[in-house]
Amino acid sequence: MSHASISQSISIVHPISLSHGRNAEVWDTTGKRYIDFVGGIGVLNLGHCHPHVVEAIREQATRLTHYAFNAAPHTPYIELMARLSEFIPVSYPVSGMLTNSGAEAAENALKIVRGATGRSAVIAFDGAFHGRTLATLNLNGKVAPYKQKVGVLPGPVYHLPYPSADNGVTCAEALKAMDRLFSVEIDVDDVACFIIEPVQGEGGFLALDREFAQALRRFCDEKRILLIADEIQSGFGRTGQRFAFTRLGIEPDLILLGKSIAGGVPLGAVVGRKALMDNLPKGGLGGTYSGNPIACAAALATLEVMTDAHLQAWGAQQEAAIVSRYSAWRAQALSPYLGRLTGIGAMRGIELANVDGTPAPRQLTQLLGLARDAGLLLMPSGKARHIIRLLAPLTTEPHVLEEGLTVLEACFKQLD
Structure with a gap:
């Protein structure tokens, strides 16, 4: 099959054309069967075409296919946010907003922390991946291919080593690098947030050091810096629990959601402390497609299955x-x-x-x-x-x- 009409800047891992799938199996257009260990890069924790999700999509498509929530609220958005607020395992009141993707969730989180803190600097980590939009590119802890040839990126953003038993970087080494950062590169009082994946995805499935996570939480509390947990790939049961941050014994201030939130339908969210989520002026958050009714219905069905x-x-x-x-x-x-x-x-x-x-x-x-x-x-x-x-x-x-x-x-x- 020719791909001449598709941008050649899109890299394709497997040069095949898929036709259909069921749970962990997919078939290409020649009829060849594959076992799928890719899962849409973490989107399909419930597999291809989960019956409960498919039925929810089908039913919602007969009722309301779209309405922009900021023009007039609709029931699926309201019900999903209420259900999500119960599903997030934190001790504080939660509110949030729906987005079209994980990257869009990250972009909105940056707006939220700037509004709440009056600061703009962000600390991210080596090996991180937070999206492909212009602002999230700068958060990523890897240049090739994401940052090449795109010019000056939104900032300021600084990176620290990601401590994990999986890469040999210790908690002490990461804390030493953090001390140097605030001694040499930037005033700690200019930092709005840290953003970190409890388990890195693109970086190679590296599990964050628990001791460092707790030290980072204490540091953020002392310095009035916000902590964002990117659970876009590690969330919704990927590690065997709802979210990976609970393994670390911490609670982030904001949580980024995406990928397996809606059983394969594009959807993301940023959720967190209600005071943070409510700090921007009316109209500061929103989007035309964000929280599309069909995507919300798929997400509600997903959460029903994910006990x-x-x-x-x-x-x-x-x-x-x-x-x-x-x-x-x-x-x-x-x-x-x-x-x-x-x-x-x-x-x-x-x-x-x-x-x-x-x-x-x-x-x-x-x-x-x-x-x-x-x-x-x-x-x-x-x-x-x-x-x-x-x-x-x-x-x-x-x-x-x-x-x-x-x-x-x-x-x-x-x-x-």
């Missing part, structure tokens, strides 16, 4: 399967390129590395092709594009998950 019991069971089952297979591969020395297992819960990455520990991106590229030919779709991540991120739907049938891991095992054996 704590389901999330815990799905997360535990998937984590156990991945960890068990990986441990067996390590024990049998499956491949000289099999590196570390990163991440936490059901949000896992597998590193491809050389014997000296350096990244092996060439072998990852080879693995992507081998797996695709064998009927398994994988997604790369990491600064050197050397970590496979496993994003199979949480609802993946156990035998399908095992089949996919068996294909992955066979492909590792073929690497050279």
Whole structure:
């Protein structure tokens, strides 16, 4: 199929054309079946075409397909925000707004913190990914390909090392870098917020150091700096809990939502402390498509399925399967390129590395092709594009998950 009418600046990982999908399986236009460990890059925690979500979309489409909420409120938006405020596991009153995407949620969060603090500087982290819009590009902790050739980016933004057992950066090292930042680069009183992913996605499924998270929360409280948790990829059960920040023993001030919030329909949100969310003047937040009724209906259906019991069971089952297979591969020395297992819960990455520990991106590229030919779709991540991120739907049938891991095992054996 020709893609001549599509911008060549869009990078495509898998040169196939998909036709349809069901839960953790998809089929291309030739009829070939694939097991999907990409999950729309974290969008499909409930799999392709979940029946409850599909029915909600179908029913809502017969009632109201669109209305701009800032022109006249509609029921799905109101019901979803009420349900979301109950679903967010924090101790304080929550309010928020719906957006079209995670990146748009991040953009609005920047407006909210500027309005609340009167400050403009933002501290983000190496390896971060918060979106592809102009402002979020500057938050990202990676230049290529996101920041190349786009000129001066909105700021000021500063970056710190991301501390994680998965990348070897310690809490002490990150705190030392933070001390240097405020001694050399910027006055702490000019900082509006820190923005951080509890588990990095694009960065390679790196789980944030718990000690650092708590130290950062204390620092933000002392300095009257706001803390934003980007749960766009790690949220909605990806780690086996509603949100990954609860594993850290902290409460952020604002939370960015997206990806699996609506079962595959474009939707995002920024939610948080009510006083923060209400601080901008009337009309300061909003959007034509933000909180589209069909997207809201899909999100409501998604939340109905995502009970704590389901999330815990799905997360535990998937984590156990991945960890068990990986441990067996390590024990049998499956491949000289099999590196570390990163991440936490059901949000896992597998590193491809050389014997000296350096990244092996060439072998990852080879693995992507081998797996695709064998009927398994994988997604790369990491600064050197050397970590496979496993994003199979949480609802993946156990035998399908095992089949996919068996294909992955066979492909590792073929690497050279």
